[in-house]
Amino acid sequence: ETGVTQSPTHLIKTRGQQVTLRCSSQSGHNTVSWYQQALGQGPQFIFQYYREEENGRGNFPPRFSGLQFPNYSSELNVNALELDDSALYLCASSFSSGLSYEQYFGPGTRLTVT
Amino acid sequence: DQQVKQNSPSLSVQEGRISILNCDYTNSMFDYFLWYKKYPAEGPTFLISISSIKDKNEDGRFTVFLNKSAKHLSLHIVPSQPGDSAVYFCAASDPNAGNMLTFGGGTRLMVKP
Numbered sequence: 001e002t003g004v005t006q007s008p009t010h011l012i013k014t015r016g017q018q019v020t021l022r023c024s025s026q027s028g029h030n031t032v033s034w035y036q037q038a039l040g041q042g043p044q045f046i047f048q049y050y051r052e053e054e055n056g057r058g059n060f061p062p063r064f065s066g067l068q069f070p071n072y073s074s075e076l077n078v079n080a081l082e083l084d085d086s087a088l089y090l091c092a093s094s095f096s097s098g099l100s101y102e103q104y105f106g107p108g109t110r111l112t113v114t
Numbered sequence: 115d116q117q118v119k120q121n122s123p124s125l126s127v128q129e130g131r132i133s134i135l136n137c138d139y140t141n142s143m144f145d146y147f148l149w150y151k152k153y154p155a156e157g158p159t160f161l162i163s164i165s166s167i168k169d170k171n172e173d174g175r176f177t178v179f180l181n182k183s184a185k186h187l188s189l190h191i192v193p194s195q196p197g198d199s200a201v202y203f204c205a206a207s208d209p210n211a212g213n214m215l216t217f218g219g220g221t222r223l224m225v226k227p
Contacts, residue, residue, distance in 0.1 A: 045214045103215060
């Protein structure tokens with residue numbers, strides 16, 4: 001059974017640029033959630049995708065967008081990067097059949113915006 | 115407005131003793147609570163969970179207690195081992211919000227040999 005993988009591991013971008021982060025779900029999982037974890041804080045929910053559609057969104061601006069593909073892998077796109085976007089971005093997958101609580105996390109992508 | 119709070123940023127415990135990590139929440143709609151453990155350079159790993167209809171759930175050395183009236187949950191680790199040293203996050207799920215997880219800020223547990 002393959003776990004959740006994310007790429008790249010680390011990324012450095014300049015303010016105003018755009019970035020795409022990628023996530024492969026754990027085998028058998030059909031739901032993907034993205035979280036932002038700032039230094040010293042807990043993960044904050046960005047959004048969730050289920051069957052290729054956004055299924056819930058946290059308090060993040062529209063410049064944070066995502067995609068889920070037929071194989072349940074996912075992308076997180078951030079436009080017009082700001083310094084405060086510097087954080088660890090975590091992807092989590094789960095199997096949703098109406099109720100899904102236990103999410104399995106990838107190792108994260110560390111994004112630094114300069 | 116933090117709906118899930120872990121008021122102790124760190125905790126130090128001697129090996130073999132009990133570790134108690136605490137978590138408070140404000141949203142009465144939360145119906146499921148989870149604890150995750152995180153090592154450096156890794157994503158959070160699911161540890162144990164509890165439904166709001168229960169007040170205790172046990173799995174080996176780990177027990178989670180839920181006090182709904184106080185909106186408080188705790189994780190007990192007995193006996194604590196050096197390998198338990200990590201950051202522990204509590205999280206809560208709201209069924210009215212697509213079961214998205216709301217996390218606390220984490221508690222760093224250090225178990226001394």
